[in-house]
Amino acid sequence: MTRHLLHLSVLFSVVLLMCSAPAFAAAGSGEEEDKTGFIMHHVKDSHEWHFATFGHTHVTLPLPVIIYSKDRGLEVYSSKNFQNPDTHAFGKEYGHNGYYIDEHDHLKAEDKSRSFVELSITKNVAMLFLVILVVLYLMLSTAKYYKNNPNSPPKGIASFVEPIVIFVRDEIALPNIGPKYRKFTPYLLTIFAFIWIGNLMGLMPGAANLTGNIAVTATLAIFTLVVTNLSGNREYWKHIFATPGVPKAILPILVPVEILGAFITKPFALMVRLFVAITAGHIVILSFIGLIFVFESYAVGLASTVMVTFILLIELLVATIQAYVFTLFSAMYIGQAVAEHEHH
Amino acid sequence: MDLILPSSGLVIWQIIGFSILLILLAKFAWKPILSALDERELTIEGALKSAEVARNEMANLKAENEKLLQEARIERDVILQKAHEVSAQMIEDAKQSAIQEGAKMIENAKAVIETEKHAALEDLKVQVGTLSLNVAEKLLKKNFADDATQKAHVEELVNDLKLN
Numbered sequence: 001m002t003r004h005l006l007h008l009s010v011l012f013s014v015v016l017l018m019c020s021a022p023a024f025a026a027a028g029s030g031e032e033e034d035k036t037g038f039i040m041h042h043v044k045d046s047h048e049w050h051f052a053t054f055g056h057t058h059v060t061l062p063l064p065v066i067i068y069s070k071d072r073g074l075e076v077y078s079s080k081n082f083q084n085p086d087t088h089a090f091g092k093e094y095g096h097n098g099y100y101i102d103e104h105d106h107l108k109a110e111d112k113s114r115s116f117v118e119l120s121i122t123k124n125v126a127m128l129f130l131v132i133l134v135v136l137y138l139m140l141s142t143a144k145y146y147k148n149n150p151n152s153p154p155k156g157i158a159s160f161v162e163p164i165v166i167f168v169r170d171e172i173a174l175p176n177i178g179p180k181y182r183k184f185t186p187y188l189l190t191i192f193a194f195i196w197i198g199n200l201m202g203l204m205p206g207a208a209n210l211t212g213n214i215a216v217t218a219t220l221a222i223f224t225l226v227v228t229n230l231s232g233n234r235e236y237w238k239h240i241f242a243t244p245g246v247p248k249a250i251l252p253i254l255v256p257v258e259i260l261g262a263f264i265t266k267p268f269a270l271m272v273r274l275f276v277a278i279t280a281g282h283i284v285i286l287s288f289i290g291l292i293f294v295f296e297s298y299a300v301g302l303a304s305t306v307m308v309t310f311i312l313l314i315e316l317l318v319a320t321i322q323a324y325v326f327t328l329f330s331a332m333y334i335g336q337a338v339a340e341h342e343h344h
Numbered sequence: 345m346d347l348i349l350p351s352s353g354l355v356i357w358q359i360i361g362f363s364i365l366l367i368l369l370a371k372f373a374w375k376p377i378l379s380a381l382d383e384r385e386l387t388i389e390g391a392l393k394s395a396e397v398a399r400n401e402m403a404n405l406k407a408e409n410e411k412l413l414q415e416a417r418i419e420r421d422v423i424l425q426k427a428h429e430v431s432a433q434m435i436e437d438a439k440q441s442a443i444q445e446g447a448k449m450i451e452n453a454k455a456v457i458e459t460e461k462h463a464a465l466e467d468l469k470v471q472v473g474t475l476s477l478n479v480a481e482k483l484l485k486k487n488f489a490d491d492a493t494q495k496a497h498v499e500e501l502v503n504d505l506k507l508n
Contacts, residue, residue: 040347043347044346044347045351045354066353104346106346117352117353117356118351118352118353119353119356119357120353121357122351122353122354124354125353125354125357128354128357128358128361129361132361132362132364132365135365135369136365136368136369136373139369139373139374139377140368140372140373142373142377143372143373143376143377146376146377146380146381147376147380150380150383150384151383151384151387152384161377162377162381165374165377165378165381166381169378169381182378185374185378186366186369186370186374186375186378187366187370189369189374190362190365190366190369190370190374193369194362194365213350213354214347214348214349214350215350215351215354215355215358216354216358218350218355219350219355219358219359219362220358220362223362223366275348279347
């Protein structure tokens with residue numbers, strides 16, 4: 001119950017945040033230059049990877065824009081083609097081959113009636129590949145160590161990975177799933193590794209806010225949803241569609257609630273929790289940095305730097321906790337789906 | 345609002361990327377790592393168990409050794425005890441037999457002495473008889489001379505006897 005209340009309050013905070021974000025941006029972009037716009041720009045996805053700005057020179061990495069449409073097939077452009085070469089601003093006036101990227105970094109067709117699927121390697125997609133590569137490198141070298149050194153204590157990279165593997169196996173999978181935990185440990189380990197490394201890499205300067213992107217957290221939540229419902233046993237479905245010990249008259253009310261719980265609430269909670277925790281952390285850090293540009297004072301700069309350091313340390317903790325929580329709740333949902341109920 | 349609206353491109357890439365990651369890791373990372381951990385845990389468990397068994401065996405062996413030693417000690421004591429008894433018995437027996445032997449020897453010696461004495465007495469009697477006969481013969485021979493000579497002669501004979 002408290003958990004659901006918590007989810008609800010988190011959801012309200014998100015909605016409030018969304019409503020205030022445009023106001024935030026509007027206030028900044030008024031008469032003078034936009035001093036805090038970079039916060040939302042960083043937190044959101046983009047078609048180019050922006051690292052730094054020196055004076056009026058932007059250090060960016062242009063990324064491929066990939067479009068698939070029925071009439072024109074697969075098209076690949078560089079994001080450079082869609083922007084002002086000096087200010088790096090996107091806009092309708094910088095259109096290319098019938099497409100343009102608007103001010104909110106959305107790809108649009110100049111002919112509004114055309115429909116297409118965008119498969120661009122955006123900043124977050126590039127970050128996704130990086131995270132995947134790092135996770136693969138870490139885990140495959142660990143596997144190699146075990147292959148080369150059977151029955152020996154972990155050394156080097158294995159001593160870094162092994163406690164995490166054992167923690168996920170013995171503290172998350174085993175207690176929450178029960179006797180069938182072995183089947184789901186690889187999934188939980190992958191979830192944990194991806195989110196954790198993604199969170200940590202997202203904290204690095206110039207990195208993208210991958211695990212704080214709703215598309216990423218939603219997809220991860222859907223993975224857990226699919227795994228949970230594909231492994232659900234008879235008891236699990238019976239519990240949803242004919243909850244034992246409940247009078248038949250109440251079932252028409254209870255069944256929709258149960259279906260909502262199984263297919264909407266659980267993934268929604270997973271999605272929002274990770275998204276909010278990581279995005280909020282990024283916004284807080286960037287806000288403290290933004291204070292420096294708003295006040296243009298050394299004292300504020302010093303205080304902000306101290307605060308940013310402090311919050312970054314907390315974010316290191318949050319990165320681990322959120323990976324743990326997402327994995328833990330996935331394990332709990334799977335555990336509910338595969339549990340054998342002897343009583344009732 | 346686009347902060348909370350998932351973009352389709354990222355969702356597609358995330359599905360593809362995460363699926364590939366899941367498959368690759370499950371097959372090439374988690375499987376070998378988890379099985380290596382299981383194997384190592386089993387090995388450690390087995391080693392601990394066999395160490396426990398060996399320790400128990402050691403303890404048993406030690407206890408057995410102690411028992412054997414104890415038994416040997418008891419046996420040694422028994423043997424020593426017996427030896428003491430036997431030697432005491434032997435000494436006692438030797439003493440007894442020596443005493444008996446001595447007694448017997450004394451008895452024998454006495455018997456021999458008695459026999460010798462009898463023989464000597466017999467001999468003496470014969471000698472005395474012979475002497476008496478000799479004296480009587482000589483007296484009878486001298487009876488024919490005079491009494492004085494007779495007396496002197498007898499005295500002489502008697503002196504002779506004494507000298508013997």
